[in-house]
Amino acid sequence: MPEGPLLTQLDLELRGIRKRYGSFTAVDGVSLEVGKGQFVCLLGPSGCGKTTTLRCIAGLEEPDDGDILIGGREVTGDPPWKRDIAMMFQDFALFPHMSVAKQIGFGLEMQGRPRAEIEARVREVLASFEILPLADRRPASLSGGQKQRVALARAMVTEPRILLLDEPIGALDYSLRETVMLELKLLQQRSGISFIWVTHDQNEAFSLGDLVVVMNHARIEQQGPPEEILARPRTPFVAGFVQGNNVFRGKAGAIEAGLLRIVTEVGEFLVPAGAHTAAPGALVSFSVRAERIIDQPDAAVRNRVTGRCTAVEFFGAVRRHVLELADGSLLKYDQFGALAPRFVTGQVVDLGWRAEDAVLHAP
Amino acid sequence: MSTIRPGSPTSYWLAVPAAAWMLAAVVVPTLLLLWVSFWGGRAFSTASPLTFDNYIRFFSNGAYLGLVLSTFGQAALLMAITGTLGYSIAYFLVVKLQSARWRTALFLAFVIPFWTSTLIRAIAWVPFLGVNGVINQALIFLGLTSAPIEAFLYSMAGITMAQVSLYTMLAAGPVVYMLNTIPPALREAAMTLKATPFTVWRRIIFPLTLPGVVIGQVLVFLNVMADFATVATIGGNKHALLGNLVLNFYEGSQLRFASVVAVLLMVCMLAGVALALRVVDIRKLGA
Structure with a gap:
């Protein structure tokens, strides 16, 4: 883990994010600082505003109020394609008409990388995620665990500053989750990419997060290392x-x-x-x-x-x-x-x- | 109560009523048409010798060939206009409209006119397009023209306007269906992978709606090829497409020629469908 001077530049900063839908307040004044390469878990019951917060960071929702800074740069009004992020969706959101290889290369294509580089990089990523044999398969023919790997590879290949994960293992069999969690933790540590992981499962949050952010009714109830939240609940x-x-x-x-x-x-x-x-x-x-x-x-x-x-x-x-x-x-x-x-x-x-x-x- | 198992001999009896109907109403008449179109000689009887004479006479007439071309041209024009218009309408209804209530309201407003018959809707265009029609009066009122424009009614422009209104829903409907099957997360996933909205449409949305586009195009193609009512009501006697030619021959008791044109029309339409199936496997829809 990078410590000291590297931590002075934050990967993400939220300042008083507010988001309303009609009379319903989904996010009410959420502020958060994420240091370089941190693993942050947004934990809370359904409807607590954690997914809306994540979508605001992604640029898929525009907050009514507050600022979002990614890598120290103000991005509040920017669309998703102008932010240094990638996102992994709950149901993986794989493109049904693209092969696994095409799918993983999509983000690189969008960055305008040359074709040869894309092909080489995709093969490398396929190999490191142990899904090389799936390269020409379509998503419909993949198992849940395979889809999860493809979705993760597709998001990680673009090497974003922050990876946003919306209940990324919620759709997996229970028996698979423990293995996948460990893999993801190791992957996050190696890559140095900040993970913002949304979950309602406290086992996930406490075993993965460097920082756990507990949310309820659109607000942050408590944030801190998992040990602190377990030992000293604030509310x-x-x-x-x-x-x-x-x-x-x-x-x-x-x-x-x-x-x-x-x-x-x-x-x-x-x-x-x-x-x-x-x-x-x-x-x-x-x-x-x-x-x-x-x-x-x-x-x-x-x-x-x-x-x-x-x-x-x-x-x-x-x-x-x-x-x-x-x-x-x-x-x-x-x-x-x-x-x-x-x-x-x-x-x-x-x-x-x-x-x-x-x-x-x-x- | 006994159960009829799928694939058992008994289950085939379930298909008998529909099969009998199709046989009597479609297959047999079609075969009869095909047979009559080959009747040669002078007498109109089942004893006629089978020849290619009718077809040779049809193809040696330049005016008829011109009609085949203009029918295809009209179909292509309509496919282009309704395809673009229909896709835009479908995209607006499904993707752009956020409120479910507005979506339902606009969709109904769009669909309800199609509950009336095609002929009625075609005739309804006459008071719009005529010399003293709504469009001309509006243009004169707005000062955009001093004298009424006669080119609307009894012209291909008028026919095209009416057909666009008749067939746009056929082009839009299947696209609406296909757009509805696309989870919004796909669009969002593409955007977080740095695709701009147009690229998202070109690389994700359009390929996934392509089957709907093709089916819509097939429906429009078939309907325009077979349309004689709109052409007759809006076009008066000045304009004709292949469908009207069938009617002309029929009214002139030239049944052999009517059959020839009908068979040719069918061949053209089958060819169009076959072409479309090469582009998109319609049987895979919704899979």
Whole structure:
């Protein structure tokens, strides 16, 4: 990864992008900085504005407000063919009447490269993507995985500054995704091209992104490295959207020794106050990750709940116990390793967590 | 209830009613026409000897050959005009119009006139094109001409105007269909690969709509070749194409000649369709 002085020039900068369709606001003031050769994942539920943001970067939509800079150059009003980008579409958007080789050469043709160079470059790319035998095939005769490779090769061959990917592996079989994800990550690192990857799948976002941008209701809720978003969700939405968080809501009480007392339906808890300044009585929320929950806590653990086990789920590396608390809300408790379940369904147990493992959300 | 399996002997019975109808209404009359066109001798009877006399007489008449040429010329002219116009209309309706409501409204406005018969629509042009017609009155009102232009009605220009209005939808319809099958992402993908809008059209959209264009052209070609009603109503007695010649011979009880022209017309039309099929495989449409 290029570090230091190279990072001073941004590949992409969004400044307060806004896009409205009639009365519906699709993107509401999105700002983002993407350093050189970064892998950025736009993550969020459907309709959150991530695809519209991507289309604004591509020039397929024109924002009502805000600026877009690619490689430091203002491109806001420019059409797609004048931007230093390439895009990979969700359904791959392969041209049905062109052979794979023709298809991959299309972008080079548009750049006005000489025929001999195009042919050589296309063969090179076909070989590096391991699709040389497909050169003369039409898209209709390709499998999903093959189409995905062709679409990627077609976009990458033009060597853009930024590659935009709209749910690029969403159409693939689940079993293929893990392999493809690793390949794409390695490819991105080798090429030094910035990837802007739109997905609603947090596994994709967290395992691929250098930077994860969580969006909801047309806005960015939080952006940062995946570890930070997992460990320190900034808002109740992020905490709820990211798997494995237990979210509690309650009223703020007093701050004692840097810990904020929060009164909820299921008890009183202490949460690191940080820069919290809200008045006592204000509605606040915090979260604690399922793997931070402690079974049979000792006296030193001050945050405690009692729950009845309602389900035990097995995810391979993790066994998740779901417990119902006094107010009917559910608490997740994750246990690592393929051990036997800690509780059986119906069992009533005492659980807790250390105060420093809870994360207070921004109001 | 029993099931009729595809390919089973019983399934062929399903084709019998349609086959019988086609045989009686199309195949047999066509064969009769073909037979009559070869009848020689003086008497008009089934006992006539079969000769090429009728065809030789037709081809040795320069006026008739001129008519064949002008019919082809008219068809080519109409194909060019309706092809361009139809493609533009189709492209506008499918690609340029963003609002689905407007698209439906304009498409209906475009299609509804075609619910009336071709003959009625041809006749409807007369009050437009005549010396005191709508077009001339508008031109005089606007001061673009002092005296009414007579060349509209009873002229090839008038016939062409009427035919353009009659057949543009035939050229546009299949293109609308083909344009609708093209996902918008294809256009966008081409644009992100640095293709300008015209290049996108030339390299992506046009090749993918070509089957629709060819089918539209075939439909227009067949209709113009066979059109005698428009030529008769708008052209008066001054102008004729091959179709009118069939009618003339028929009305003059020259059935052998009527058959000859009808057979030639059919051969021309079949040749046109065969040519079109060499360009585009219509059977692959929608695949």
